[in-house]
Amino acid sequence: MKERLLGIFTSLGQLEEAIPLIQQKGAKVRTVYSPIDCREILEKIGVRKTSPVRFATLLGGLAGLSLGVGFAIYTFLEWKFVTSGKPTPPAVPLVVVGFEMTILFGFLSTLLCMLFLCGLPRLRGSQGYDPRFSKDRFGLLLECDRAQREEIEISLEQAGAEEVRVLRTRRTSQ
Amino acid sequence: MKDWQASTPKSYSEVQEMILGALSPPGRSYWGAVILCLFGLLYGASCWAYQILTGMGVAGINHPVNWGIYLVNFVFWVGIAHSGTLISAILYLLRARWRTSIARAAEAMTVFAVMIAGLFPFIHLGRVWIFYWIIPYPNQRDLWPNFQSPLVFDFLAISTYLTVSSMFWYMGMLPDLAALRDQSTGLKRRIYGIFSLGWQGTHIQWRHYGTAYLLFAAFATPLVISVHSVVSWDFALSIVPGWHSTIFAPYFVAGAIHSGLAMVLTLLIPMRGLLGLQPLINVGTLESIAKTMVLTGLIVGYSYGVEYFMAWYSGNMFEWDTFIWRAFGHYAPQFWVMVVCNVAGPLLFLIKAIRTNLIWLFAVGIIVNIGMWYERFVIIVGSMSHEYVPHAWGVYSPSWVELSIMLGSFSMFLFLFLLFCKFVPPVSVFEMKEHLWTHGKA
Numbered sequence: 001m002k003e004r005l006l007g008i009f010t011s012l013g014q015l016e017e018a019i020p021l022i023q024q025k026g027a028k029v030r031t032v033y034s035p036i037d038c039r040e041i042l043e044k045i046g047v048r049k050t051s052p053v054r055f056a057t058l059l060g061g062l063a064g065l066s067l068g069v070g071f072a073i074y075t076f077l078e079w080k081f082v083t084s085g086k087p088t089p090p091a092v093p094l095v096v097v098g099f100e101m102t103i104l105f106g107f108l109s110t111l112l113c114m115l116f117l118c119g120l121p122r123l124r125g126s127q128g129y130d131p132r133f134s135k136d137r138f139g140l141l142l143e144c145d146r147a148q149r150e151e152i153e154i155s156l157e158q159a160g161a162e163e164v165r166v167l168r169t170r171r172t173s174q
Numbered sequence: 175m176k177d178w179q180a181s182t183p184k185s186y187s188e189v190q191e192m193i194l195g196a197l198s199p200p201g202r203s204y205w206g207a208v209i210l211c212l213f214g215l216l217y218g219a220s221c222w223a224y225q226i227l228t229g230m231g232v233a234g235i236n237h238p239v240n241w242g243i244y245l246v247n248f249v250f251w252v253g254i255a256h257s258g259t260l261i262s263a264i265l266y267l268l269r270a271r272w273r274t275s276i277a278r279a280a281e282a283m284t285v286f287a288v289m290i291a292g293l294f295p296f297i298h299l300g301r302v303w304i305f306y307w308i309i310p311y312p313n314q315r316d317l318w319p320n321f322q323s324p325l326v327f328d329f330l331a332i333s334t335y336l337t338v339s340s341m342f343w344y345m346g347m348l349p350d351l352a353a354l355r356d357q358s359t360g361l362k363r364r365i366y367g368i369f370s371l372g373w374q375g376t377h378i379q380w381r382h383y384g385t386a387y388l389l390f391a392a393f394a395t396p397l398v399i400s401v402h403s404v405v406s407w408d409f410a411l412s413i414v415p416g417w418h419s420t421i422f423a424p425y426f427v428a429g430a431i432h433s434g435l436a437m438v439l440t441l442l443i444p445m446r447g448l449l450g451l452q453p454l455i456n457v458g459t460l461e462s463i464a465k466t467m468v469l470t471g472l473i474v475g476y477s478y479g480v481e482y483f484m485a486w487y488s489g490n491m492f493e494w495d496t497f498i499w500r501a502f503g504h505y506a507p508q509f510w511v512m513v514v515c516n517v518a519g520p521l522l523f524l525i526k527a528i529r530t531n532l533i534w535l536f537a538v539g540i541i542v543n544i545g546m547w548y549e550r551f552v553i554i555v556g557s558m559s560h561e562y563v564p565h566a567w568g569v570y571s572p573s574w575v576e577l578s579i580m581l582g583s584f585s586m587f588l589f590l591f592l593l594f595c596k597f598v599p600p601v602s603v604f605e606m607k608e609h610l611w612t613h614g615k616a
Contacts, residue, residue, distance in 0.1 A: 012611065031376045031377065031378070032376065032377040033374065033375050033376055033377075034375050034377065034380065035186060035349070035353070035375055035604060035607055036186075036604055036607045036608045036611055037380040037383065037384045037604070037608060038380070038608075038611065039384070041377055042377060042381055045377065047377065047378075047381065049381070050385060051381050051382045051384075051385035051386070053382050053385050053386050053389070054385065054389065057389050071310065072321040075310065075318035075319070075321065076321065078316060078318065079316060079317065079318050081318075081320060083320065083322050086322070090322055093321050093322040093327075094321070096327045096330070096331075096400075096404065097321055097327075097330060099396075099400060100327075100330040100331055100334045100397075100400070101330070101334075103334055103338065103393050103396070103397045103400075104334045104337060104338070106389075106393055107337075107338050107341065107390065107393045108337075108341075110386050110389050110390065110393075111341055111345065111386070111390075113382075113386075114345075114382050114383060114385075114386035115371070117378070117382040118373075118378065118379040118382050118383060119372075119378075119379070120371040120372060120373065120379075121371040121372050122371065122372025122373075122374070123372060124372075125372070125374070126374065129374050131356035131357070132356075133374070133375055134349070134352045134353040134355075134356045134373075134374075134375055135186060135187055135190050135353060135356065135357070136185065136186035136187040136190070
């Protein structure tokens with residue numbers, strides 16, 4: 001049987017201190033809640049700082065460039081509209097179209113990918129979330145064996161947790 | 175002046191309470207201002223409706239000046255829209271800390287200004303109901319927009335800029351909207367809950383959000399440069415004397431940043447006082463804007479000088495005659511207002527006592543706004559009224575309809591900004607908290 005515990009801290013420093021303590025005792029960090037973007041936490045819990053959202057940016061940008069330039073060339077060839085004796089399709093104006101479409105599609109693909117990876121929009125709140133996490137408190141949601149629960153609770157309190165909550169029990173296949 | 179310095183927030187909760195406290199129910203004077211602006215907006219809209227029903231003859235534009243103050247306002251508002259993204263995106267990439275307290279309001283300014291700028295080509299178009307002809311869509315006549323036209327460049331650039339700047343602004347607010355949701359009740363909580371998209375501030379969300387925000391800033395930076403360059407090519411790609419110049423793109427970009435910074439000063443100085451945000455938007459921040467304006471003012475002044483030098487050195491008699499006429503012809507008063515306001519005005523900021531004085535900062539902000547509006551007037555109207563053939567020369571005065579629509583645009587801008595001040599956090603709460611964290615105060 002697994003237990004889920006939520007430790008609520010008043011400062012980021014306390015939370016950072018608590019993470020290695022509870023990891024040593026075999027608990028797994030599930031989620032860290034924070035009112036600010038602190039990259040050091042990611043390192044502590046072994047998550048890479050960089051996000052795969054960058055690949056969506058690259059793909060979106062390339063798609064925008066191809067679509068913008070390709071569409072402009074198609075319309076030039078379709079319409080055969082000669083302006084100022086310039087060749088059809090002209091090269092220079094395509095730079096502007098390609099540039100703007102690269103930006104637009106790159107931006108939108110980044111946005112959509114970011115929302116997808118963040119699980120947004122989220123219609124229902126999660127069990128561990130506390131409204132104070134958007135103000136001035138930090139939350140550490142972790143999972144441990146039932147037998148270890150008391151020991152972990154004590155560790156959290158020793159690290160400076162203001163409050164420790166036991167959340168719903170989750171059954172495992174083992 | 176020193177009282178608010180003592181009340182500088184020192185904890186996350188103090189920061190949040192100060193910023194979100196600014197959203198407390200406003201008084202009668204606020205609603206009075208909102209209603210006044212709404213009235214101005216409706217008046218402008220009704221004048222546009224009158225123009226549509228009556229025809230473009232009610233506007234003062236006619237041969238040889240076919241681009242009047244509708245296009246002047248278009249360029250002016252696009253320019254105003256620039257500094258929001260400059261402050262938010264470019265200074266974010268440069269890690270300039272002073273941007274934090276003013277970026278949100280500057281971004282809001284950008285979004286509203288682009289919205290208004292985007293209206294003016296439609297107003298100028300006359301037959302606004304066929305605006306969709308510029309959108310590339312399959313049609314029976316096999317006609318497509320001409321992608322060589324700077325007007326199509328404009329459509330692409332402005333619509334991209336509006337999309338990107340709106341989303342950049344909105345995404346920057348997500349964590350703050352969640353904070354607002356969590357401290358609200360009832361209907362407010364539901365509304366802010368919807369707009370915060372269920373943000374919870376988990377480490378996974380922050381991880382992807384942080385990277386994405388950096389990429390948004392990286393996209394917005396070249397975009398902001400490109401948009402006003404494209405606007406400048408509306409003019410530079412023609413052969414009208416005074417317009418056909420390779421300096422136009424950087425000249426317009428510098429002017430846009432100059433006017434945008436001036437508008438930031440004009441809006442933020444009253445805003446910080448009315449909302450009690452002096453500890454966050456302090457004089458040091460405003461001083462940084464003033465210092466930047468000295469630089470942009472000098473670039474603008476240099477551009478004015480280079481235009482004259484090129485007109486003289488090229489030996490092109492039409493170009494030179496146009497520039498002489500600008501300085502001493504019918505529009506000379508507007509030209510000299512432009513020079514004095516845009517170049518001499520910001521130089522006052524070289525004096526520390528002036529750039530740290532709120533009244534002076536506000537006054538110079540207004541002066542530069544006036545000067546930048548006249549710059550667009552001088553470029554657009556001044557060149558068209560004095561082209562190549564003397565018997566085709568003529569002067570232009572805006573009609574009451576054009577002036578009313580312009581009044582409506584300023585009313586709309588202030589109306590939207592007033593609503594922004596009271597319905598969304600005017601300063602980024604989470605970035606101010608991060609500021610405290612990095613300085614070890616929290």
